[in-house]
Amino acid sequence: xxxxxxxxxxxxxxxxxxxxxxxxxxxxxxxxxxxxxxxxxxxxxxxxxxxxxxxxxxxxxxxxxxxxxxxxxxxxxxxxxxxxxxxxxxxxxxxxxxxxxxxxxxxxxxxxxxxxxxxxxxxxxxxxxxxxxxxxxxxxxxxxxxxxxxxxxxxxxxxxxxxxxxxxxxxxxxxxxxxxxxxxxxxxxxxxxxxxxxxxxxxxxxxxxxxxxxxxxxxxxxxxxxxxxxxxxxxxxxxxxxxxxxxxxxxxxxxxxxxxxxxxxxxxxxxxxxxxxxxxxxxxxxxxxxxxxxxxxxxxxxxxxxxxxxxxxxxxxxxxxxxxxxxxxxxxxxxxxxxxxxxxxxxxxxxxxxxxxxxxxxxxxx
Ligand code: PEP
Ligand code: MN
Numbered sequence: 001x002x003x004x005x006x007x008x009x010x011x012x013x014x015x016x017x018x019x020x021x022x023x024x025x026x027x028x029x030x031x032x033x034x035x036x037x038x039x040x041x042x043x044x045x046x047x048x049x050x051x052x053x054x055x056x057x058x059x060x061x062x063x064x065x066x067x068x069x070x071x072x073x074x075x076x077x078x079x080x081x082x083x084x085x086x087x088x089x090x091x092x093x094x095x096x097x098x099x100x101x102x103x104x105x106x107x108x109x110x111x112x113x114x115x116x117x118x119x120x121x122x123x124x125x126x127x128x129x130x131x132x133x134x135x136x137x138x139x140x141x142x143x144x145x146x147x148x149x150x151x152x153x154x155x156x157x158x159x160x161x162x163x164x165x166x167x168x169x170x171x172x173x174x175x176x177x178x179x180x181x182x183x184x185x186x187x188x189x190x191x192x193x194x195x196x197x198x199x200x201x202x203x204x205x206x207x208x209x210x211x212x213x214x215x216x217x218x219x220x221x222x223x224x225x226x227x228x229x230x231x232x233x234x235x236x237x238x239x240x241x242x243x244x245x246x247x248x249x250x251x252x253x254x255x256x257x258x259x260x261x262x263x264x265x266x267x268x269x270x271x272x273x274x275x276x277x278x279x280x281x282x283x284x285x286x287x288x289x290x291x292x293x294x295x296x297x298x299x300x301x302x303x304x305x306x307x308x309x310x311x312x313x314x315x316x317x318x319x320x321x322x323x324x325x326x327x328x329x330x331x332x333x334x335x336x337x338x339x340x341x342x343x344x345x346x347x348x349x350x351x352x353x354x355x356x357x358x359x360x361x362x363x364x365x366x
Pocket of ligand 2: 126127296322332333
């Protein structure tokens with residue numbers, strides 16, 4: 001007999017659930033209508049005064065057994081869901097997401113493509129120090145058949161007393177060497193005011209980790225006709241990283257490359273912790289090319305090669321690393337830059353791996 005009673009009660013609950021469902025959807029239809037009316041009248045969708053009135057009315061009639069706070073919470077969720085229903089579709093699906101665009105965005109930098117499955121290399125010194133320094137690296141890169149050169153002219157340093165970079169003079173040196181050797185130039189810009197001037201010198205504007213949530217900078221670079229290399233913030237979640245890219249794309253610039261460069265964790269063995277799984281996550285969730293900076297993520301010269309191999313194996317579109325003719329005297333990041341012979345060895349190993357990954361040779365480890 002007991003079971004019968006229980007079954008009856010459960011049936012009753014099922015009936016009520018269906019009634020609630022019907023009412024919720026009826027309510028949703030009305031909310032959508034209200035949204036249309038508000039749009040016509042140019043009113044804001046969110047109206048806290050009206051929401052307060054609605055909540056007060058409900059509370060006047062509420063007699064339990066639910067706690068007042070429980071009822072308030074449930075209705076608040078209903079209000080929120082209705083508001084979301086009134087929002088335009090484009091606000092629900094991010095422009096950078098795979099849902100918005102299923103095929104990969106291919107960023108073309110003077111004929112070198114990112115995002116089409118080929119793996120690229122972006123090399124160069126941490127900071128531009130002199131014409132001769134940049135030129136030595138350019139010669140080494142040229143010998144390796146590379147065309148993408150990085151170099152910092154505006155350096156966002158942790159201490160204001162550290163070398164801040166050569167500024168526009170640094171950009172000028174990069175451009176000069178770039179033109180001489182046929183290299184494309186990537187350099188970081190740290191303020192919206194310098195974006196316009198940088199357009200004459202660089203082929204890609206880098207937005208650094210410390211500026212990933214500098215929304216004015218993101219909006220400014222979103223309005224220029226130049227590819228953007230966006231680095232993940234020091235403590236940014238993947239979601240925050242994706243939203244930073246959305247800031248750029250929402251202004252019209254869809255030429256964006258994402259760069260995983262390590263995040264801050266409790267681990268002290270490396271400068272940052274390379275979040276290698278961010279690569280396939282970002283490639284699944286967005287349609288943008290994703291690259292890995294092994295220099296800033298590890299901060300250790302001995303880890304550059306193994307992490308670069310991991311990045312290639314996991315499907316990164318490019319590897320970024322720093323090269324300096326004499327790292328011991330470098331004005332920044334001296335412990336982690338490769339010298340030219342180390343760079344040559346690094347490239348030889350990675351090219352070999354690249355061939356194996358492309359299926360040209362048997363890979364022992366897989
Ligand atoms: C850089 O690439 O020069 C740099 C400063 O890196 P990050 O912004 O990732 O620290
Ligand atoms: Mn550096």
